Amino acid sequence: xxxxxxxxxxxxxxxxxxxxxxxxxxxxxxxxxxxxxxxxxxxxxxxxxxxxxxxxxxxxxxxxxxxxxxxxxxxxxxxxxxxxxxxxxxxxxxxxxxxxxxxxxxxxxxxxxxxxxxxxxxxxxxxxxxxxxxxxxxxxxxxxxxxxxxxxxxxxxxxxxxxxxxxxxxxxxxxxxxxxxxxxxxxxxxxxxx
Amino acid sequence: xxxxxxxxxxxxxxxxxxxxxxxxxxxxxxxxxxxxxxxxxxxxxxxxxxxxxxxxxxxxxxxxxxxxxxxxxxxxxxxxxxxxxxxxxxxxxxxxxxxxxxxxxxxxxxxxxxxxxxxxxxxxxxxxxxxxxxxxxxxxxxxxxxxxxxxxxxxxxxxxxxxxxxxxxxxxxxxxxxxxxxxxxxxxxxxxxxxxxxxxxxxxxxxxxxxxxxxxxxxxxxxxxxxxxxxxxxxxxxxxxxxxxxxxxxxxxxxxxxxxxxxxxxxxxxxxxxxxxxxxxxxxxxxxxxxxxxxxxxxxxxxxxxxxxxxxxxxxxxxxxxxxxxxxxxxxxxxxxxxxxxxxxxxxxxxxxxxxxxxxxxxxxxxxxxxxxxxxxxxxxxxxxxxxxxxxxxxxxxxxxxxxxxxxxxxxxxxxxxxxxxxxxxxxxxxxxxxxxxxxxxxxxxxxxxxxxxxxxxxxxxxxxxxxxxxxxxxxxxxxxxx
Ligand code: SF4
Numbered sequence: 001x002x003x004x005x006x007x008x009x010x011x012x013x014x015x016x017x018x019x020x021x022x023x024x025x026x027x028x029x030x031x032x033x034x035x036x037x038x039x040x041x042x043x044x045x046x047x048x049x050x051x052x053x054x055x056x057x058x059x060x061x062x063x064x065x066x067x068x069x070x071x072x073x074x075x076x077x078x079x080x081x082x083x084x085x086x087x088x089x090x091x092x093x094x095x096x097x098x099x100x101x102x103x104x105x106x107x108x109x110x111x112x113x114x115x116x117x118x119x120x121x122x123x124x125x126x127x128x129x130x131x132x133x134x135x136x137x138x139x140x141x142x143x144x145x146x147x148x149x150x151x152x153x154x155x156x157x158x159x160x161x162x163x164x165x166x167x168x169x170x171x172x173x174x175x176x177x178x179x180x181x182x183x184x185x186x187x188x189x190x191x192x193x194x
Numbered sequence: 195x196x197x198x199x200x201x202x203x204x205x206x207x208x209x210x211x212x213x214x215x216x217x218x219x220x221x222x223x224x225x226x227x228x229x230x231x232x233x234x235x236x237x238x239x240x241x242x243x244x245x246x247x248x249x250x251x252x253x254x255x256x257x258x259x260x261x262x263x264x265x266x267x268x269x270x271x272x273x274x275x276x277x278x279x280x281x282x283x284x285x286x287x288x289x290x291x292x293x294x295x296x297x298x299x300x301x302x303x304x305x306x307x308x309x310x311x312x313x314x315x316x317x318x319x320x321x322x323x324x325x326x327x328x329x330x331x332x333x334x335x336x337x338x339x340x341x342x343x344x345x346x347x348x349x350x351x352x353x354x355x356x357x358x359x360x361x362x363x364x365x366x367x368x369x370x371x372x373x374x375x376x377x378x379x380x381x382x383x384x385x386x387x388x389x390x391x392x393x394x395x396x397x398x399x400x401x402x403x404x405x406x407x408x409x410x411x412x413x414x415x416x417x418x419x420x421x422x423x424x425x426x427x428x429x430x431x432x433x434x435x436x437x438x439x440x441x442x443x444x445x446x447x448x449x450x451x452x453x454x455x456x457x458x459x460x461x462x463x464x465x466x467x468x469x470x471x472x473x474x475x476x477x478x479x480x481x482x483x484x485x486x487x488x489x490x491x492x493x494x495x496x497x498x499x500x501x502x503x504x505x506x507x508x509x510x511x512x513x514x515x516x517x518x519x520x521x522x523x524x525x526x527x528x529x530x531x532x533x534x535x536x537x538x539x540x541x542x543x544x545x546x547x548x549x550x551x552x553x554x555x556x557x558x559x560x561x562x563x564x565x566x567x568x569x570x571x572x573x574x575x576x577x578x579x580x581x582x583x584x585x586x587x588x589x590x591x592x593x594x595x596x597x598x599x600x601x602x603x604x605x606x607x608x609x610x611x612x613x614x615x616x617x618x619x620x621x622x623x624x625x626x627x628x629x630x631x632x633x634x635x636x637x638x639x640x641x642x643x644x645x646x647x648x649x650x651x652x653x654x655x656x657x658x659x660x661x662x663x664x665x666x667x668x669x670x671x672x673x674x675x676x677x
Pocket of ligand 1: 259260314315316335337553554555613614617618635636
């Protein structure tokens with residue numbers, strides 16, 4: 001995973017709440033067996049509407065999505081994150097995220113930034129006014145050109161993992177002894193599939 | 195562990211701690227990992243690329259469900275490729291092939307389409323007795339919350355986490371908060387577990403359970419059979435909670451006893467003793483508590499494009515202008531536009547094209563029975579298409595043994611084989627643009643059942659009554675049959 005320390009770019013306002021992962025990427029696009037190419041299916045149904053925000057050429061090349069509350073609810077499909085990343089997004093800002101989506105994002109190198117509704121609304125206006133955004137994970141801060149600055153919360157561990165670009169499995173395998181010890185103590189009546 | 199009173203979820207969590215360090219997520223041991231074809235190929239690829247194995251194949255099980263068609267499969271041995279394969283979409287076929295190859299290579303037990311054990315991932319676990327109280331269970335699928343019905347801590351994960359569990363049989367997780375949903379009173383006759391969970395979500399909101407594990411409690415929950423509890427826990431994710439669970443009790447033990455993977459003999463007694471110790475202690479504190487009065491409920495249906503947009507069937511399509519929260523009002527306007535509905539229309543006047551009975555929410559034997567009871571001696575309205583899709587091949591077999599298939603086909607419904615079917619627009623069973631359904635599944639998101647499709651979530655009984663009249667209808671609205 002690519003380390004994430006700070007990112008500067010342009011933002012797109014997605015003024016919708018309850019954007020579920022079926023909207024982010026419809027099921028019919030989930031059939032690939034690799035992690036690449038999902039950008040094609042990003043917001044597939046909405047992209048047929050010429051007025052949809054991602055279809056406006058003024059937002060071409062934007063890397064930050066500023067969305068409404070409850071972004072990424074619904075299905076656990078990590079493909080939603082892969083689609084956003086494949087399309088070019090590195091950060092999603094929203095007042096609240098679906099739990100699984102937020103976890104998936106931090107595993108696949110997309111930074112979820114949670115901020116109060118009023119702040120997000122101001123950021124959507126700033127995005128519309130084509131202000132540049134800087135997301136500083138080290139300082140836990142979003143700075144918007146023109147002076148808007150907002151601190152966000154992210155736990156130390158996730159922040160450290162993102163800044164180092166670390167693979168979770170490698171980190172867990174350092175605790176092999178603890179895992180093996182736990183396995184020794186499991187009750188015999190627990191079910192096995194084989 | 196400390197002797198302070200703990201909730202059911204906390205007890206299970208504590209019993210699965212491999213390690214716990216301040217400033218780091220807890221490392222949880224996972225007792226059972228369920229796998230399906232959609233969210234696993236990239237995880238197995240990751241293992242291969244890193245030269246890793248599946249750490250505990252005997253704690254892992256896979257099934258084919260999302261991509262498989264529900265026609266042309268009557269038993270085991272259906273070819274996946276070549277002439278005679280029911281899977282006509284080459285991309286779907288590739289995904290199922292990838293699962294078969296991965297299961298072979300990594301030594302994971304797989305239920306292939308048509309096998310007696312095949313079915314929707316959240317239906318086969320309980321039916322085999324693989325999902326037991328006190329266990330930690332994960333699957334790359336958000337409706338894993340279903341399995342909390344037997345008193346297990348079960349939650350959905352993404353593909354990166356699937357790879358993590360395959361490689362290590364553990365998962366790093368921050369400890370969630372706990373939320374009690376107290377359901378007081380008894381459900382009136384004709385009101386089902388599906389109506390109850392739709393009412394709960396309408397009350398809590400789609401984000402209300404976020405960051406929490408829900409424990410459903412109270413008289414109404416205790417009196418539900420396990421299959422109905424599975425329906426309730428299934429939709430916990432629709433309230434934003436990753437997991438929902440119900441304390442194991444005699445109803446749970448009775449359900450589990452004698453199932454193929456349930457403990458036997460002395461081990462059974464040992465297990466039951468442990469399971470009985472899991473219930474939330476007197477005095478344990480939940481971070482949040484919500485109370486719902488079951489005795490006031492009537493059949494519920496959704497009118498919008500998220501599961502929280504639901505109302506009693508007796509009401510009318512709401513007017514967005516009367517909703518004070520500006521976000522909710524905007525979302526209601528958008529929903530009405532997408533759904534092609536006008537504010538003020540009585541929900542009972544909404545006509546549907548398609549009725550779908552099935553999915554991991556309502557695809558079990560008791561669900562099919564409830565639908566069949568309404569349809570027996572009646573007919574599906576002209577012009578309405580009704581699909582009845584058992585949640586597993588075993589459910590299909592049991593339903594046929596009871597003659598339910600005949601009830602459905604004689605009424606003019608289609609009787610299918612097991613799979614996710616029309617719950618999501620991924621296999622051949624889909625809605626066409628503009629087509630409207632009454633569906634026993636769990637999501638009414640835009641396009642969920644096919645691009646442009648319009649979904650009303652309902653219980654199996656309401657689905658069947660709706661099929662009879664062609665409009666959203668409760669069984670009690672139907673003219674009684676002459677005896
Ligand atoms: S039936 Fe629907 S919700 Fe359940 S696992 Fe299948 S697609 Fe997901």
